[in-house]
Amino acid sequence: LNRRLAEFGTTIFAEMSALAARTGSINLGQGFPDTDGPEEIREAAVRALRDGRGNQYPPGPGVPELRSAIADHQRERYGLAYDPDTEVLVTAGATEAIAAALLALVEPGDEVIALEPYYDSYAACIAMAGGTRVPVTLRPHEGAYVLDLDELRAAVTDRTRLILLNTPHNPTGTVLTRAELTAVAELAAERDLLVVTDEVYEHLVFDGAEHLPIASLPGMRERTVTIGSSGKTFSFTGWKVGWITASPELTSAVRSAKQFLTYVSSGPFQYAIAEALRLPAAYFDGLRADLSAKRDLLSEGLAQAGFEVYRPAGTYFVTTDIRPLGATDGFDFCRSLPERAGVVAIPNAVFYDHREAGAPFVRFAFCKKTEVLEEAVSRLKRLA
Numbered sequence: 001l002n003r004r005l006a007e008f009g010t011t012i013f014a015e016m017s018a019l020a021a022r023t024g025s026i027n028l029g030q031g032f033p034d035t036d037g038p039e040e041i042r043e044a045a046v047r048a049l050r051d052g053r054g055n056q057y058p059p060g061p062g063v064p065e066l067r068s069a070i071a072d073h074q075r076e077r078y079g080l081a082y083d084p085d086t087e088v089l090v091t092a093g094a095t096e097a098i099a100a101a102l103l104a105l106v107e108p109g110d111e112v113i114a115l116e117p118y119y120d121s122y123a124a125c126i127a128m129a130g131g132t133r134v135p136v137t138l139r140p141h142e143g144a145y146v147l148d149l150d151e152l153r154a155a156v157t158d159r160t161r162l163i164l165l166n167t168p169h170n171p172t173g174t175v176l177t178r179a180e181l182t183a184v185a186e187l188a189a190e191r192d193l194l195v196v197t198d199e200v201y202e203h204l205v206f207d208g209a210e211h212l213p214i215a216s217l218p219g220m221r222e223r224t225v226t227i228g229s230s231g232k233t234f235s236f237t238g239w240k241v242g243w244i245t246a247s248p249e250l251t252s253a254v255r256s257a258k259q260f261l262t263y264v265s266s267g268p269f270q271y272a273i274a275e276a277l278r279l280p281a282a283y284f285d286g287l288r289a290d291l292s293a294k295r296d297l298l299s300e301g302l303a304q305a306g307f308e309v310y311r312p313a314g315t316y317f318v319t320t321d322i323r324p325l326g327a328t329d330g331f332d333f334c335r336s337l338p339e340r341a342g343v344v345a346i347p348n349a350v351f352y353d354h355r356e357a358g359a360p361f362v363r364f365a366f367c368k369k370t371e372v373l374e375e376a377v378s379r380l381k382r383l384a
């Protein structure tokens with residue numbers, strides 16, 4: 001393994017899902033739903049396969065039906081107009097979008113600012129691009145995680161190329177506010193920075209929290225690459241259909257990298273996701289209502305089991321502090337949790353450069369059946 005990747009080893013998600021399988025534990029670690037997405041969308045994929053749509057290389061930028069559906073989605077939900085031919089690119093999940101965007105836009109030696117804790121692939125992709133990551137830490141404060149705008153400002157140097165955002169934020173469940181995003185936008189304009197924003201949890205926001213794409217703020221459309229994915233919104237994480245929307249120049253740059261990573265991906269699934277994006281509002285409302293109830297169930301259960309809970313405004317993860325249970329190291333805690341309680345979770349420290357800042361935090365996923373969450377909670381209560 002080369003020096004760029006040496007520090008990364010195996011992703012925590014593979015390690016923890018293997019631990020869950022080996023010990024027969026309830027897997028609240030890796031974030032994937034235990035119920036597949038809508039039947040009619042599965043049928044749409046089968047129809048595409050049978051009809052021979054997408055069984056051979058689809059067009060490089062993605063099939064036109066999907067690119068139009070993505071453009072319509074951005075316009076109808078956020079008032080963001082993108083030309084499906086020049087400003088939309090379909091990728092192999094958001095994971096490839098992140099990789100292609102960073103490989104396309106970062107020069108060796110460039111600094112990339114990422115909100116810490118950050119999704120693990122960001123660090124690896126910044127490294128593969130030869131960039132240097134500069135983490136800005138979200139700080140726990142009164143039951144939520146907040147972005148310190150002075151710290152963000154201070155992190156920008158002459159070598160900063162871009163700010164990598166993630167909202168709704170994995171693993172903390174934070175949804176960046178209009179005020180925070182406006183401050184990021186002003187900073188980006190002032191220092192002439194690009195923004196790459198990972199919005200894969202855009203539909204998973206609760207209690208009236210609003211997801212606001214930074215690209216919709218004044219002046220930001222031209223300097224922003226917005227990343228989306230069907231995995232979270234439609235509960236098909238195995239299909240790996242993601243996308244970016246951006247100006248023609250940025251889209252073309254990302255496409256240059258994408259064509260040599262996968263060239264194209266998952267033809268028949270692209271047709272199915274084109275249909276999924278056109279599902280009625282009731283689908284999206286239903287998903288939110290279901291996950292909101294599950295968030296409450298797990299958050300309350302974890303609090304009763306003795307954890308300090310950071311109730312998420314978005315995503316399907318809840319971050320907890322394990323110190324009230326007398327533990328301080330999330331790694332040790334997660335490694336012994338299968339034996340102690342038959343549950344698997346993720347130590348947030350893996351998402352930090354400042355490992356000590358993340359040490360006592362542990363993330364649980366709630367995209368699981370109600371009875372599974374109830375059983376997990378009853379097991380976790382044994383810890384108290």
Ligand code: PMP
Pocket residue numbers: 092093094095096119166170198200229230231237240241242
């Ligand atoms: N970004 C974030 C913040 C995520 O949590 C995930 C989860 N898988 C991804 C990107 C990757 O998305 P995909 O499965 O579409 O590659």
Ligand code: GLN
Pocket residue numbers: 011013014029030031032170
């Ligand atoms: N995004 C998911 C999570 O945070 C997992 C994705 C993966 O396994 N790489 O749990």
